[in-house]
Amino acid sequence: MTMMTASQEAATKKSRRFSADFKTLGPAVALLILCLVGFLLNPAFISEGNITNLLTRSAFIGIIAVGATFVITAGGIDLSVGSMAAAIAGVMIIVMDGLVDTLGTGVLTVLTGCGLAILLGIGAGWINGALTTKGKIEAFIVTLGTMGIYRSLVTYFADGGTLSLDFEIRGTYRPVYYEGFLGLPFPVWVFIAVAICGWLLLNRTAFGRYCTAIGSNEAVARYSAIKVDRIKTMTYIIQGLCVSFATIIYVPRLGSASATTGVLWELEAIAAVIIGGTVLKGGYGRIGGTILGALILTTIGNILNFTDMISNYLNGTMQGLIIIVAVLLQRSDWTFGKKKDA
Amino acid sequence: MNIATHPSASVLEAVNISKSFGPVPVLFSVSMNVRPGEVHALIGENGAGKSTFIKILSGFHEPTSGQIQIDGANVVLPPNGAAEDLGIVLIHQELNLAEQMTVEENVFLGRELVSKGFLSRTEMRAKVQAALDEIGLTISPTDRISDLTIAQKQMVEIVKAVSRNARILIMDEPTAVLTEDETALFFKQVEKLKQSGVGIVFVSHKLREIQEIADRVTILRDGQWIDTRPAADLTPDAMAQMMVGRELSDLYPPMNEADVDAERVLEVQNLSAPGISNVSFDLRKGEILGFSGLIGAGRTAVFEALCGILPIQGGSVKLFGKDVGAMSVADARDAGLVYLTKDRKEKGLLLQKQMQPNLTLLALPKFIRNFMIDQSAEGDALERAVRRFDVRARDTSVVVGKLSGGNQQKLLLAKVMECDPRIVIIDEPTRGIDVGTKQQIYHFIAALAAEGVSVVVISSEMPEIIGLCHRVAVMREGQITGVLTGDHINENEIMRYAAGLKRGDIQ
Incomplete structure (x- = not known):
């Protein structure tokens, strides 16, 4: 869908009829059903408070997953995002605490921390990208390695315990998570902004087209004058940038970082991407689907919190089932569209 | 048995x-x-x-x-x-x-x-x-x-x-x-x-x-x-x-005489790259230059090196009279030099994508307006290309992998031509396609040359080299062993150079 004009899109839909619609709308339908189930189990599900809460929570995974959509579309994978978030959060806290004496506890300190987070995110992404492209190591291996490194760094910085943000700074920084604008918390605004930028970048720019081409067939991309290494590195940098945005809105929530910060975020982000219909082996990416995927994952947890029928401890089970079912549906969708022996 | x-x-x-x-x-x-x-x-x-x-x-x-x-x-x-x-x-x-x-x-x-x-x-x-x-x-x-x-x-x-x-x-x-x-x-x-x-x-x-x-x-x-x-x-x-089911009289188009005094658009001196060494030749405006030889003789490597896909290890390259060093594929494209791969399924086309993104992939910078891809311009380009190259598809939204080999080849040709090149290198232009499409492609190549575009045809099919080219360079084991013109372009001569039985003065 990503590469057609509106008129062609309509034509395709006509020709593939059900299958194309199903593939695009599947995650949306799933989310609607989930919401309906949530509402039936407990009408408080659609209360304004719960909906804002749900959106705010999905912002972290959602923002990271937008970055992951680029990496996966270009045929890569980034396992390090959860650890990267923890490490960035850790460094941010240490630096902001250290700046209390010189810059005080005001906005300037927080801004310095945020700026630093962005630089760290870009740097970490560049390292992942350079090692996969220039170092010619499988992305899975590289990011498995950096995942371990970042995770142990944050444990080391925290000396095995928890890094806490200075109480005064926390007061300054707090509104970034807890307050909002036009009734929506700031994290949701960040999520929306990242989503829109991501969508435009993937669907409307040459960069997005190049990501798709590289993920489909790297050789074709190379022969088509695409600077494959540069584009692939860029996807990891975008991923790093998304991680820093997520971290910036995450730190004021608890005001601390520890070895357990961001654990398994990488898997949730990848899950959101896959549920959204992006192909894991690359070549086809959907930002809209990714956002729905992130919302679906958060909604499951939220519903389980609201009901006694299924233990909250089974959250992981439900998420796992949803991922598997989503991929199964996407696959059977291919056979719907085609005649058996075509 | x-x-x-x-x-x-x-x-x-x-x-x-x-x-x-x-x-x-x-x-x-x-x-x-x-x-x-x-x-x-x-x-x-x-x-x-x-x-x-x-x-x-x-x-x-x-x-x-x-x-x-x-x-x-x-x-x-x-x-x-x-x-x-x-x-x-x-x-x-x-x-x-x-x-x-x-x-x-x-x-x-x-x-x-x-x-x-x-x-x-x-x-x-x-x-x-x-x-x-x-x-x-x-x-x-x-x-x-x-x-x-x-x-x-x-x-x-x-x-x-x-x-x-x-x-x-x-x-x-x-x-x-x-x-x-x-x-x-x-x-x-x-x-x-x-x-x-x-x-x-x-x-x-x-x-x-x-x-x-x-x-x-x-x-x-x-x-x-x-x-x-x-x-x-x-x-x-x-x-x-x-x-x-009809008379196929002229598979090959009538050959326009090459202008021997036309400017040299590409001059290659002692080019070395992985698999080739000391390759020298030149190409004139509006000329169709054939490259013949056995598979593995290094014909493809010469042009992959010139177009920035393989690294250049030595020698000099002059493009339109200007010295150029090692270029990236994008540099070569911007200078008007493009290479059409022989491996259309692995290196030429994105088989799971539709015709439009495939057509514009190489020339994509041309379609950028305000940092965005101008999709209506892309659509127009596809319409033009389908008409110009007679690409036949059930509808334009079909994925390229489902097109027949001949139509894929035409689309690939259209993709390369979308950059308005001045030098086109076509590697095995008619591999695995039927005789009707072959004829169309031959006529297209001849028309290009008549318009003043220089064309290099790399082919293992001797008749196509003989029927189409003004001059033929024959390669063997990474080197040019001879350049044939006029009546010397015949199967015997080419085979002798290709098999190493004969070595000629190059030029």
Whole structure:
């Protein structure tokens, strides 16, 4: 869908009829059903408070997953995002605490921390990208390695315990998570902004087209004058940038970082991407689907919190089932569209 | 190996085979029989139904109606290649070998020799070695498939088929990717197989080869059986005519005289790159320069190096009179130099994508407006390209992998032309496409040259080099061994330079 004009899109839909619609709308339908189930189990599900809460929570995974959509579309994978978030959060806290004496506890300190987070995110992404492209190591291996490194760094910085943000700074920084604008918390605004930028970048720019081409067939991309290494590195940098945005809105929530910060975020982000219909082996990416995927994952947890029928401890089970079912549906969708022996 | 009891009785016979995919009929009551020890060629244009028909003959497709008979008895062939057990082996055009496994492992794949629960490797190795020796192939059973040339892989497929006691060997364009030398070697093996009584079905677009190797020829057109005749009764021209159903008078366009004083657009001096050394040649405006030679002679490497795909290790390159060093593919494109790969499925087109993103991929910067892709301009470009290159697709939203080879090639040509190049390098312009499309492509190349674009044609098909090019450079083992002009452009001369029997003054 990503590469057609509106008129062609309509034509395709006509020709593939059900299958194309199903593939695009599947995650949306799933989310609607989930919401309906949530509402039936407990009408408080659609209360304004719960909906804002749900959106705010999905912002972290959602923002990271937008970055992951680029990496996966270009045929890569980034396992390090959860650890990267923890490490960035850790460094941010240490630096902001250290700046209390010189810059005080005001906005300037927080801004310095945020700026630093962005630089760290870009740097970490560049390292992942350079090692996969220039170092010619499988992305899975590289990011498995950096995942371990970042995770142990944050444990080391925290000396095995928890890094806490200075109480005064926390007061300054707090509104970034807890307050909002036009009734929506700031994290949701960040999520929306990242989503829109991501969508435009993937669907409307040459960069997005190049990501798709590289993920489909790297050789074709190379022969088509695409600077494959540069584009692939860029996807990891975008991923790093998304991680820093997520971290910036995450730190004021608890005001601390520890070895357990961001654990398994990488898997949730990848899950959101896959549920959204992006192909894991690359070549086809959907930002809209990714956002729905992130919302679906958060909604499951939220519903389980609201009901006694299924233990909250089974959250992981439900998420796992949803991922598997989503991929199964996407696959059977291919056979719907085609005649058996075509 | 089967000993035929009666030489003219057919081993495999297809009677009134029809096939429809959903509502679309592709074969109409086609009949054909294969006798032991004969080579039966199956020819027709792309889309004539050859591929479907041989898939039915080998059990990969089920016929909608009609009968398959083996030794005169009706059978229903088991699907998915299980017909191999009945002695019917199909060698696909995309060879079916496990790239990361060795020759020996591939030959015995699925029916490994086992003793006491372990693989008897020495026995298998000895058997494969014997088969390789017999066929005259100088590779080792322990070589990895990924290290072999395409021709060697093809031979491995044949060894594999023979070791399965094939009675009928069906080959889909086996010589499409072979050079003339390799083809000759390949035909020797085919002769041997014939003598041992194997019936061979042979799909090819190379009509002269068919005349050389085939005993009988069956012609299909638009899914209909046209005729089956002894090959000796047919000339290549007659075959072409029967395939197309009309007179094919001028396959090659009339050649415009090249202007020998035209400016030199590309001057290459002592170019070295992986696989080539000391290559020097030049190209003039509006000229069609052929590059001939055996596969692996380094023709592709020369131009991949010039266009920034392979690194340049030495030498100088002048483009439009200006010295250029090593360029990236994008630099070369911006300078007006583009390369059209011979490997359209692996390196040329994104098979799962639609025509539009494929068409504009190389020239994408041209379609950027305010950092965004101008999709309506892209749509217009597609419309123009479809008209200009006569790309035929059911509708424009179909994924490129579903187009026929000929249409894929036209789309690839359109993709390259989208950058408005001044020098185009076309590697194997007509590999695996039918004679009608070939003619269109030849005429297009000639028209380009007439407009003043310089064209390099790399080809292993001698007639196309001879019919199309003003000058021909012949390469052997990474070097240019001769440059031919005028009357010297003939098969004998080219072959001598290609085989290293002759070396000429370059220039």
